[in-house]
Amino acid sequence: MTRTKSIVSILSALLMICAGVTPLKAQTAGTQFEQRRQRLLDVVSQERDRGFFTVTAKFITGRDKEWALAMLDSLTTDESIGGMFYSYTAIGTYLRLQDQLPDSLKQKIRQAYRERTMYRGDTENHWVMYYTGLYLASQTWPNENRSQWFNGKSSTENFKEAEGWLKRWMNITSTIGQGEFDSPTYFIVFMTPMLTLYEYAKDPVMKRKAQMMVDLLFADYAVDHLGGNYCGGHARDYPEDIINPLSAPAALWAWLYFGEPKTELWSETRYHPRYRGGWETVFGAVSSYRLPEVIYGIATDRSKPYVETETKRVRNVIRFGLDKNPPVYKYMYMTGLYALGSLQGGILQPIQQHTWDITYISDKTNNTIFTLHPFYSGKELAMFFPEEQKFLSDEVNRYHLVYTDPNKWNSSSPYEQTFQHKNAIIILYNIDKEAHQSHIDGFFPKTLDERTEDPSGWIFCRAGSVYVAFFPLKSYEWIEEKVNWRWRSTVLKNGVVAEVGSSDEDGSFGEFQKRIIRSKPALNEDEKTLMVQYRTRTGDEMKFTFGGERILNGKKLDFNTYKLFNGPFIQSERGSGVVKMLFHRKVRELDFNKVTIREWKLSNQ
Amino acid sequence: MLLVCARSESLLARQDTLYMSVLNSRKHRLGALDNPTVGLFVSTDAGATWKHRGWTGYIRTFYTETGSNGVIWSACGNGVLRSSDHGITWRITTGWEVTEVLKAKVDPSNPAVAYAATAYGVFKTQNSGESWNEQNVGFLKPFVSDIVVDRSNTSKLLAASEDGIYVSTNAGTQWHLSGLEGKGVRMLLQHPSDSNMFFAGTEDDGFFFSSDGGSTWQQSNAGLTQLTVYTIACDRSNADMIYLGTHGGGVYRSSDRGKNWKQVNQGLGNLVVHSLLILPSNPSVVFAGTLNGGLFKTTDRGDHWTFNSQEEGQVWGLWAR
Numbered sequence: 010m011t012r013t014k015s016i017v018s019i020l021s022a023l024l025m026i027c028a029g030v031t032p033l034k035a036q037t038a039g040t041q042f043e044q045r046r047q048r049l050l051d052v053v054s055q056e057r058d059r060g061f062f063t064v065t066a067k068f069i070t071g072r073d074k075e076w077a078l079a080m081l082d083s084l085t086t087d088e089s090i091g092g093m094f095y096s097y098t099a100i101g102t103y104l105r106l107q108d109q110l111p112d113s114l115k116q117k118i119r120q121a122y123r124e125r126t127m128y129r130g131d132t133e134n135h136w137v138m139y140y141t142g143l144y145l146a147s148q149t150w151p152n153e154n155r156s157q158w159f160n161g162k163s164s165t166e167n168f169k170e171a172e173g174w175l176k177r178w179m180n181i182t183s184t185i186g187q188g189e190f191d192s193p194t195y196f197i198v199f200m201t202p203m204l205t206l207y208e209y210a211k212d213p214v215m216k217r218k219a220q221m222m223v224d225l226l227f228a229d230y231a232v233d234h235l236g237g238n239y240c241g242g243h244a245r246d247y248p249e250d251i252i253n254p255l256s257a258p259a260a261l262w263a264w265l266y267f268g269e270p271k272t273e274l275w276s277e278t279r280y281h282p283r284y285r286g287g288w289e290t291v292f293g294a295v296s297s298y299r300l301p302e303v304i305y306g307i308a309t310d311r312s313k314p315y316v317e318t319e320t321k322r323v324r325n326v327i328r329f330g331l332d333k334n335p336p337v338y339k340y341m342y343m344t345g346l347y348a349l350g351s352l353q354g355g356i357l358q359p360i361q362q363h364t365w366d367i368t369y370i371s372d373k374t375n376n377t378i379f380t381l382h383p384f385y386s387g388k389e390l391a392m393f394f395p396e397e398q399k400f401l402s403d404e405v406n407r408y409h410l411v412y413t414d415p416n417k418w419n420s421s422s423p424y425e426q427t428f429q430h431k432n433a434i435i436i437l438y439n440i441d442k443e444a445h446q447s448h449i450d451g452f453f454p455k456t457l458d459e460r461t462e463d464p465s466g467w468i469f470c471r472a473g474s475v476y477v478a479f480f481p482l483k484s485y486e487w488i489e490e491k492v493n494w495r496w497r498s499t500v501l502k503n504g505v506v507a508e509v510g511s512s513d514e515d516g517s518f519g520e521f522q523k524r525i526i527r528s529k530p531a532l533n534e535d536e537k538t539l540m541v542q543y544r545t546r547t548g549d550e551m552k553f554t555f556g557g558e559r560i561l562n563g564k565k566l567d568f569n570t571y572k573l574f575n576g577p578f579i580q581s582e583r584g585s586g587v588v589k590m591l592f593h594r595k596v597r598e599l600d601f602n603k604v605t606i607r608e609w610k611l612s613n614q
Numbered sequence: 615m616l617l618v619c620a621r622s623e624s625l626l627a628r629q630d631t632l633y634m635s636v637l638n639s640r641k642h643r644l645g646a647l648d649n650p651t652v653g654l655f656v657s658t659d660a661g662a663t664w665k666h667r668g669w670t671g672y673i674r675t676f677y678t679e680t681g682s683n684g685v686i687w688s689a690c691g692n693g694v695l696r697s698s699d700h701g702i703t704w705r706i707t708t709g710w711e712v713t714e715v716l717k718a719k720v721d722p723s724n725p726a727v728a729y730a731a732t733a734y735g736v737f738k739t740q741n742s743g744e745s746w747n748e749q750n751v752g753f754l755k756p757f758v759s760d761i762v763v764d765r766s767n768t769s770k771l772l773a774a775s776e777d778g779i780y781v782s783t784n785a786g787t788q789w790h791l792s793g794l795e796g797k798g799v800r801m802l803l804q805h806p807s808d809s810n811m812f813f814a815g816t817e818d819d820g821f822f823f824s825s826d827g828g829s830t831w832q833q834s835n836a837g838l839t840q841l842t843v844y845t846i847a848c849d850r851s852n853a854d855m856i857y858l859g860t861h862g863g864g865v866y867r868s869s870d871r872g873k874n875w876k877q878v879n880q881g882l883g884n885l886v887v888h889s890l891l892i893l894p895s896n897p898s899v900v901f902a903g904t905l906n907g908g909l910f911k912t913t914d915r916g917d918h919w920t921f922n923s924q925e926e927g928q929v930w931g932l933w934a935r
Contacts, residue, residue, distance in 0.1 A: 088670065126669050129692045131714070140710070160692075161705025174710040327714065327733040328757045328776045395714040395733040395759070397800060398817060399842055399861045400886065400905055 045265050046294035052275065053288045060084070061098040062288035068106050069295055078114065085117035092128040093135045094198075095121070096142025100149065101205040101292060122146045123157055131394070133188045133324070134198040136174065141202035144171035145209050172215065175206070179218050183225060183601040184584050185334060186321035186573060189358070191229065193239040193250050193257030200226050200262065201289040204296045214604050221599045221606060223298055227266065228590050230259065231308035232317050232578050233341055233350065237263040237270035238376070240368040241341045241350015244321065245361035248411060248418035249281060252452055252493065253375050254368055256280040261290050266300045267308040279374050303608070306592035307578040311345035316431060317576030320583055323357050329392050338568045340429045341576075346370050346511045347475045351434060353568065354426035359393045360412055362421035365434060367509050369475040375454035375492050378470065378477055380505055382438050383446045384422035385413050415446050416495070425449075428553040430561055432514075433545040435530070437504040437555040439538060449503055451479075451496030459518070460494065465526045468496075474512040478525040481505050482532050482541065502539045504555075506530040508546060521546075630895050632657040633701075634664065634909065635675040635688065635931035636924050654678060654688065654701050655924075660893060661901060661911055664923050668701040677717045677931040681725045685742075689715040689931075694730050696743045707743030716759045723768040729786060731758040736773060738786050752789030753780060762802045764827070766809035772828050774799035779814060781828055793831040794822060801843065805871075806850040813856070813872065815843030821858060823872050837875035839863055840885075847890035849915075851897045857916065859887030865902055867916050878916035883907050891932035903929025 053066035054073065061084065067077035081102070084090060103110070103118045129139045147158075147167035155163050162170070189195050203226065207219035233240050238254040250257035255274060263269055274280050321337035337357045341350040351365035366379035387398035394401055402413075411417045424440040438449050453460060459471040470477040483500035508525060515521035524546040531542045540554040552560040559566040573581035574588065581588040586601040594611040634655040653675065655664040674691030681687065688695040693708035694715050708715070714733035721727035729749075730737040735756035736749040750756055753775065760774040773780040773789065779799055781792040798817035805811035814822040820835035821843050835841060840863025849855035858866040864879035865887055879885065884907020893899035901922065902910045908924035 126673055128673050129713070131674075131691055136710075155705065156703075161703065170709045177710075328755070331755065395716055395757075397842065397844065397861065398798075400888075403886070403906075 041268055042266065042300070045268070048273075049265060049290055049294045052273075053291050056288070058288065060288065061102040062291040065102055065105055065295060066288070066291050068109055078111075081110070081114055082117065085114065085121055088125065091125050093130045093139040093142070095125070096127045097138045097145070097202045097205055098142075100142050100145045101201075101209070104145065104149065104205075104209045105295060119150060122150070122159060125159055127159055133178075134195050137178065137199055138202050140171040140174045140178075141206050143167050144175060144206065144215070147171065148209075148211055172212075175215070176218065179222055179601065180586070181322070181334075182222070183581075183586050183588065183599070184573070186319070186337065186583075187229070188244065188322050188324045188334070190244045190321040190337070191233055191239065191241065191339070192243050192245045193254065193259040194246050195244075196226070196230060196239070196259040197262065197289045201292045204292055204298055207298055208296050217604050217606070218601070220298065221601060221604075224301065224304065224590075224597070224599055224606070225588060227300060228304050228307060228579055228588070229319075229574075230263070231267070231304050232574075232576065233343075233348070234263060234267060234269075234308045235311065235343065235348050235368060236370045237267075237274075238348070238368045238370075239263075240343070240348035240366070242339055242352035242365055243361075243363040244324070244337075244358045246363050246419060247361065251363050251366075251379075251418050252377065252454075253280065254377055255374070258289070262293065263308070265290050265293055267305065269309065301590075301597055301608075303590045303592045303595050303597040306595075307590065310592065311343065313577075314342065314344040314431075315577045317341040317343065317574070317578070318571050319575070320571045320573050324359070324393055326392050327395060329388060336568070336571070338571050342429070342431045342509075344432075344511060344513070346473075346513065347432075347509055349429065349432050349434060349507075349509050351427045351429045351436075354422070354436075356389055356392065356421045356423050358421055359389055360421075361419045363419055364421070364425060365427050365429070365436065367477055367507065369472050369509075371456065371472050371475075373454075373456035373472075375456050376472065378451070378453055378479070378507075380436055380449055380451040380496070381418070381420050382422035382425045382440060382449050383415055383417045383420045384424065385420070385445055389421070389423075413445070415448070416450070418450075418452060426553075426555055428551060428559040428566070430545065430549055430551055431547075432509045433507070433543070433549070433551065435504065435506050435541050435543060435551060435553045437539060437541065437553060438502070439555040440501040440503070442501060447501060448497055448499045451505070453494040453496055455492055455494065463522065463526065465529065467522075467525055469518070469522050469525075471518050476510040476512075476515060476518050476521040478508045478510075478521070479505060480507070480530050482530065482539075502534050504532075504539065504541060506541065506543050510546070515546075629658060630660065630893055631680075631935045632661060632891065632893075632901070633678050633680065633686070633931075633933040633935070634901075634903065634924070634929055635678045635889075636927050636929055637674060638924065638927035654686075656701065660896070660899060661909075661922055668697060669695070669704050675930060676715065678933050679718060679720060680933060680935045681720050683725075685725065687718040687720060687728060687743075689718040689730065691715070694718045694728070694737075694739075694743060694746070705743070707739065708737070708746055711748070712737050712746055717761060719761045719763055721763050721768050722765045727768075727785075729761045729763065729771065731761045731773065733757055736761065736786055736789075749782075749786035750789070751787065752782075752791075753777075754791070759800050760802045762804050762812065764809065765804060770827075772802050772812060774802045774814065779828065779831070792828055793824070794819075801845055803846045803848065805853070806848050807853045811871075813846045813848075815846050815858065817842050821846070821872060821875070834872050835875070836873065837868075837877070838866060839877065844886075844888045845890050847892050847900070849892050849897045850894070855897075855915070857890050857892070857900060859890045859902060861886050865890070865900075865916050865919075878912075879919070880917065881912075881919035882910050883919075883921055884910075889929055889932040891934055894934050901932055903932050905929075 054070040064077045147164045151164045153164045203222045210216040237260045319339040322334040338353045347369035368377045387402035390401035391398040428435045468479040482504040485498040488495040510521045528544045533540045542552045588599045590597040598607045657664045677689040684700040686697040717731040726742045737746045757776040762772045764770040769785045771782045778795040779793045780789040782789045801815035803813045810827045812824045820841040822831045840860045842861035845859035847857045854871045856868045864885035866875040884904035886905040889903035891901040905928045908927045909922040910919045911922040
């Protein structure tokens with residue numbers, strides 16, 4: 010304990026020093042952010058949604074306090090609300106409002122941590138919420154014995170456990186990557202706890218680490234962000250968000266912090282705003298955290314196209330594998346009008362994986378195109394959950410009906426692999442004949458301005474100034490659905506090649522098509538596998554064998570060279586714990602080893 | 615449930631206390647704990663009535679086992695829970711390092727020693743859960759779903775893993791693969807009267823037994839139509855009478871110590887049976903805990919079943935004292 014305190018003291022001193030020498034002050038996006046956060050609080054304070062966020066907004070704005078008090082009282086006594094979500098939101102609300110709450114209500118909140126079972130959960134975001142709540146609650150009520158806590162542990166034991174896990178998670182995330190990475194839905198249940206931890210952790214090391222995690226989460230989002238859309242591959246997401254990206258909860262965070270999209274999404278029914286009623290952004294609006302200028306710039310400057318590669322990690326593999334957290338390799342090509350992003354394919358997350366997509370700027374809904382193999386199996390689930398395989402299959406059928414749905418829009422698959430280079434991608438499928446689903450699907454929104462099938466075999470799409478070329482390797486059909494055309498192919502050895510362009514890059518749609526048609530993917534296959542060779546419209550040669558090599562212009566792609574982050578905006582070597590963000594010669598460096606944040610400006614040379 | 619076979623109290627003139635670990639997931643919504651039927655339930659009238667005891671809320675309890683002096687251990691998603699007052703209050707004895715605990719087994723010779731079978735391997739406490747140590751030396755893959763402490767030699771342990779059966783002869787310090795290599799073993803049980811005999815239930819390969827203390831194993835599936843075996847129970851009043859709970863096949867009964875099996879499901883409303891309990895004071899009475907069908911009871915050794923309680927509930931564990 011003494012040694013720990015010493016280390017804390019040294020680290021505290023270090024970060025004080027760093028804070029003192031910081032040449033570039035962290036800045037917000039300016040008064041516009043202040044206006045947006047006030048606007049959000051104003052809107053939420055007029056709501057009557059059940060929850061701590063509404064209560065917080067009402068107290069902060071001074072609106073409808075009686076209702077807020079009654080709601081808070083209800084939340085402290087209602088046993089039907091609990092678990093890890095309760096664990097951090099209750100204490101976050103307490104700490105924010107404690108000066109305004111009557112003692113009786115404060116006692117009730119304290120009582121909840123004494124009597125209510127707080128389920129820790131079984132996902133990364135669950136644990137982040139649970140341990141954030143436990144850390145802050147045990148910090149708030151220290152020196153209490155085991156009988157005073159729901160889990161039979163003392164304040165000291167709870168604090169130590171929570172601190173231990175949170176620091177371990179921060180270390181893993183900053184060295185080998187996040188598990189539930191880049192999720193347009195689950196982003197909020199990492200960001201909100203970390204903002205709460207940053208706001209209220211008394212230990213300066215934990216406070217600084219939480220700030221660094223908020224920075225890291227925002228930067229990770231920013232580099233995949235386009236006009237409010239969280240683009241490319243995701244560890245986890247819900248189908249309604251996948252096919253309509255601006256309906257995802259993360260979009261509201263983009264509105265608040267990045268100023269995009271401009272529209273106030275909660276008033277747009279076409280986005281079916283699922284976050285309405287959750288309002289986690291309130292904890293951001295009341296936080297003293299301000300988005301660094303560098304991250305704001307990364308999120309919003311789309312003046313030049315860029316490639317960003319990243320490494321993440323697979324959710325803990327508990328069975329059928331020797332590696333607990335195999336790497337996930339992520340590729341993003343971003344422009345001012347569209348993004349093409351992908352994961353390498355395979356089973357990287359159970360149930361909700363989104364492997365690749367094209368997402369484009371549009372004032373219409375459903376602004377995305379992608380394909381998938383709607384795989385499911387008990388064995389996949391048993392890789393990640395401890396219950397028996399057959400039971401898991403039954404359960405997921407019952408509660409995630411979409412899991413076994415042949416028409417689902419989210420899925421991992423061991424029979425899907427990708428190879429992306431800039432704005433071109435090859436997706437191959439080599440589906441086992443015993444697999445549950447023997448088809449692949451593609452999502453094509455009805456909101457496209459054009460969708461035509463060329464005699465050359467290419468399918469061409471246009472959405473405003475964005476052009477998409479899509480080459481199916483095998484026969485297919487179109488199925489009309491409510492908001493989209495479902496492209497379906499039932500051949501087991503299969504695949505597509507896609508290129509994306511825009512008026513900026515290709516001139517007219519016609520010019521784009523002419524450039525595309527000059528090349529045609531060449532397919533070779535045998536009993537075991539399939540291989541595609543393709544020359545992009547810009548002359549790059551891509552050769553991809555399912556289960557084999559990815560070769561670009563004669564050079565084999567080696568995923569081992571992937572860094573944690575590698576692109577013009579974010580740089581980090583795997584395992585280093587140092588993340589460097591760059592924007593317009595401004596640098597912001599997060600050093601998780603030294604627990605320091607440094608900013609400086611590069612010289613002109 | 616199964617280790618009820620090992621009890622030595624008199625069968626007659628005793629009042630059994632029954633314990634049931636329930637997770638009623640049909641009504642459960644994550645983040646909104648609207649289900650009053652999760653947790654530990656206790657019956658002192660042979661299952662006529664059950665009373666909720668102890669913790670409320672969703673913690674994913676898989677298994678509960680009692681010790682002496684009111685001690686109860688429970689294996690949960692949240693870790694290993696322990697109560698020292700008959701389940702009135704509980705303490706999570708483990709930290710973040712121990713999670714996804716499928717079984718918690720107590721050393722019959724030392725109540726302070728317990729083992730946790732988890733998705734991340736075996737953990738051991740020697741001080742009633744005050745601290746736990748990882749005990750995974752020798753495992754090729756760490757997923758362990760059950761442990762048996764040999765009552766005739768408590769330094770000897772058997773572990774059910776995703777990769778077969780492992781044995782330790784030094785109380786968990788080191789392990790070696792002993793049998794059923796490559797098979798997903800979910801459940802282990804020591805015979806109540808023959809300590810050299812062990813039984814194993816597997817995910818897809820049915821039932822196995824060993825007559826030499828776990829050194830060699832034989833498959834014995836005659837009569838089994840479903841080969842995913844979740845649970846095994848022995849009638850300690852009749853050394854040859856064994857029951858199996860299976861996925862999709864309901865309950866099977868053997869009257870020749872596992873050589874032949876007969877399906878006994880009349881009245882059993884759900885055929886995914888994860889836990890079995892033979893009433894110690896009356897072995898004709900057997901309880902079957904199903905996943906999503908609740909608890910069923912028979913009074914004629916399985917010939918006829920009637921629904922007992924926990925409608926649509928997942929009854930993961932049954933135990934008697």
